[in-house]
Amino acid sequence: MLSMRRKIVNAVMLTLTGLFAFFAVSILFFVLGYLLWNGGTSLSWNFFTKLPTPVGETGGGMANAIVGSAKLLLLATCIGVPIGFLGGVYLSEFGGSAFSSLVRYTTDLLNGVPSIVMGIFAFTVIVLPQKHFSTLAGGLALGVMMIPISLRSTEDFLKAVPLALREGAMALGASKSRAIFTVVIPAAINGIITGTMLNVARVAGETAPLLFTSLGNRYWSHGLDQPTASLPVMIFDYARAPYDDWHKQAWAAAFVLLSLVLAINVFARIVLGKKAQAR
Amino acid sequence: MQEQVKSDSLLGVNMDTTKTGAVAQASKTPATVNPNQKLAAKDLNFFYGTFQALHGITIKIHTNCATAFIGPSGCGKSTFLRTLNRMYETIRNSRVEGEILLDGEDIFGLEVSHLRRRIGMVFQKSNPFPKSIFENVAYGLRINGYPNKASLRDSVEQSLRRAAIWEEVKDKLHQSAYSLSGGQQQRLCIARALAVDPEVLLLDEPCSALDPIATAKIEDLLFELKRSCTIVIVTHNMQQAARVADYTGFFLMGKMIEFNVTRVIFKNPAHKETEDYVTGRFG
Numbered sequence: 001m002l003s004m005r006r007k008i009v010n011a012v013m014l015t016l017t018g019l020f021a022f023f024a025v026s027i028l029f030f031v032l033g034y035l036l037w038n039g040g041t042s043l044s045w046n047f048f049t050k051l052p053t054p055v056g057e058t059g060g061g062m063a064n065a066i067v068g069s070a071k072l073l074l075l076a077t078c079i080g081v082p083i084g085f086l087g088g089v090y091l092s093e094f095g096g097s098a099f100s101s102l103v104r105y106t107t108d109l110l111n112g113v114p115s116i117v118m119g120i121f122a123f124t125v126i127v128l129p130q131k132h133f134s135t136l137a138g139g140l141a142l143g144v145m146m147i148p149i150s151l152r153s154t155e156d157f158l159k160a161v162p163l164a165l166r167e168g169a170m171a172l173g174a175s176k177s178r179a180i181f182t183v184v185i186p187a188a189i190n191g192i193i194t195g196t197m198l199n200v201a202r203v204a205g206e207t208a209p210l211l212f213t214s215l216g217n218r219y220w221s222h223g224l225d226q227p228t229a230s231l232p233v234m235i236f237d238y239a240r241a242p243y244d245d246w247h248k249q250a251w252a253a254a255f256v257l258l259s260l261v262l263a264i265n266v267f268a269r270i271v272l273g274k275k276a277q278a279r
Numbered sequence: 280m281q282e283q284v285k286s287d288s289l290l291g292v293n294m295d296t297t298k299t300g301a302v303a304q305a306s307k308t309p310a311t312v313n314p315n316q317k318l319a320a321k322d323l324n325f326f327y328g329t330f331q332a333l334h335g336i337t338i339k340i341h342t343n344c345a346t347a348f349i350g351p352s353g354c355g356k357s358t359f360l361r362t363l364n365r366m367y368e369t370i371r372n373s374r375v376e377g378e379i380l381l382d383g384e385d386i387f388g389l390e391v392s393h394l395r396r397r398i399g400m401v402f403q404k405s406n407p408f409p410k411s412i413f414e415n416v417a418y419g420l421r422i423n424g425y426p427n428k429a430s431l432r433d434s435v436e437q438s439l440r441r442a443a444i445w446e447e448v449k450d451k452l453h454q455s456a457y458s459l460s461g462g463q464q465q466r467l468c469i470a471r472a473l474a475v476d477p478e479v480l481l482l483d484e485p486c487s488a489l490d491p492i493a494t495a496k497i498e499d500l501l502f503e504l505k506r507s508c509t510i511v512i513v514t515h516n517m518q519q520a521a522r523v524a525d526y527t528g529f530f531l532m533g534k535m536i537e538f539n540v541t542r543v544i545f546k547n548p549a550h551k552e553t554e555d556y557v558t559g560r561f562g
Contacts, residue, residue: 162406164402164404164406165406165408165409166369167366167369167400167402167406168402168406168407168408168468168471169408169418169422170366170369170395171364171366171395171399171400171402171472172395172396172399172418172419172422172471172472172475173392173393173395173396173419173422173423173475174392174422175392178422182418182421182422183408183418186408186409186410187408187409
């Protein structure tokens with residue numbers, strides 16, 4: 001009797017958990033498939049080469065948004081990665097107990113700050129004093145968002161380097177910092193690069209912090225001092241516009257953005273896989 | 280090689296002789312023993328925080344001889360080895376009292392990187408850097424500012440030859456050091472330590488992770504190195520100490536119980552604890 005009941009419970013639980021696991025996966029494939037269908041059919045070469053057209057005119061593209069997103073991400077990387085990387089080196093290699101745990105705790109909190117609050121931060125320190133929106137403000141918002149993950153992933157990958165390697169270098173007369181920069185960081189570099197790429201992929205789709213920092217632009221944006229178009233904000237603007245033609249452009253932009261993020265993810269896994277082989 | 284055979288047979292004879300025979304042998308100090316001191320420790324105490332790991336170690340290590348430290352796990356022999364090149368300094372809250380002299384000079388007064396160039400170290404588990412074989416050996420030379428490319432190559436080759444691994448790696452110098460076997464990696468680490476031409480080489484259980492053949496190769500190598508380098512080796516393997524070392528020190532509970540010519544330690548120890556340990560009754 002008991003064993004019968006056990007078998008039934010087993011069958012029910014197995015079916016339930018399997019069903020929900022399938023449900024979780026199918027959401028991703030549904031989104032991907034829908035995007036591929038709508039985005040793929042809306043995509044044309046013009047999307048990559050032309051500027052947006054005025055309302056009423058069909059055609060056009062989002063070349064300025066693609067370049068704008070690239071500029072924003074590059075700027076964000078230049079701001080977020082050096083701070084995160086050097087902070088991670090400090091935590092892993094030099095950190096004392098009290099200050100380090102404070103830094104760790106604070107960066108974890110920073111990681112949990114809603115992205116729109118990061119936008120307000122950049123708005124306050126750059127847009128308000130300058131009295132205009134700019135690539136710089138958007139890049140700063142995204143860059144600050146990159147710091148916590150960059151810092152913690154650097155710390156984790158450096159800590160994974162065996163103590164024996166540090167000792168080996170120091171036993172040859174290398175100073176601690178010399179050992180870190182010539183042996184420990186090279187040993188961890190693939191992991192750190194992977195972490196950075198995933199970090200870029202994560203902020204690439206951020207929309208909220210850009211809404212009131214880089215704003216948007218229907219034309220080319222020169223330098224860092226002007227408002228700039230970006231793919232996520234373009235999707236936002238185009239998707240809620242009342243024109244079918246714009247909806248198609250929004251689908252195309254979403255498709256391009258997702259492809260970019262997926263490509264970075266796959267590439268990052270390849271780099272990390274290489275590290276596993278070298279070991 | 281010849282020396283090793285000679286010494287092995289010498290010990291082999293000793294192993295069979297009675298105690299009195301061993302005493303007679305031991306009193307004839309072998310010609311290889313050099314009376315000059317390379318390193319000397321005096322009243323050395325060592326603390327991990329409040330735990331005292333070494334108690335009043337006093338020892339003289341002779342130039343161009345091999346000195347072995349034996350003893351059960353946790354007896355302080357590795358700790359003592361790590362005070363000799365100040366590697367213990369990487370451990371927080373560790374503290375040393377007493378004196379260590381290298382050629383009569385206080386090592387605590389020396390620049391630590393300079394000291395470690397003069398006293399090289401090989402670790403229990405081979406720890407090649409994730410770089411090419413060539414770059415592993417060149418590392419010590421590079422960080423010590425070796426500008427000339429041609430002479431860098433020569434030095435790397437010479438170090439690999441001294442570590443008896445050149446023939447095995449000469450065609451793949453630019454492959455990853457991880458492509459080598461465990462025994463080859465350990466000899467590579469020895470080559471890496473030799474590249475900066477140290478006066479003393481410390482080895483912390485260098486063969487504990489190796490098979491008997493790889494171990495024999497490293498022991499052969501130590502015999503060769505003794506001509507040009509003072510060797511201090513920590514080992515769990517008493518046969519290894521008997522084969523390799525001219526002098527042996529027995530550690531127990533952070534104290535050096537006995538230090539003498541190897542044959543005396545193994546054949547006619549002065550202390551009961553030493554005898555129990557070397558005869559396998561304890562440890």
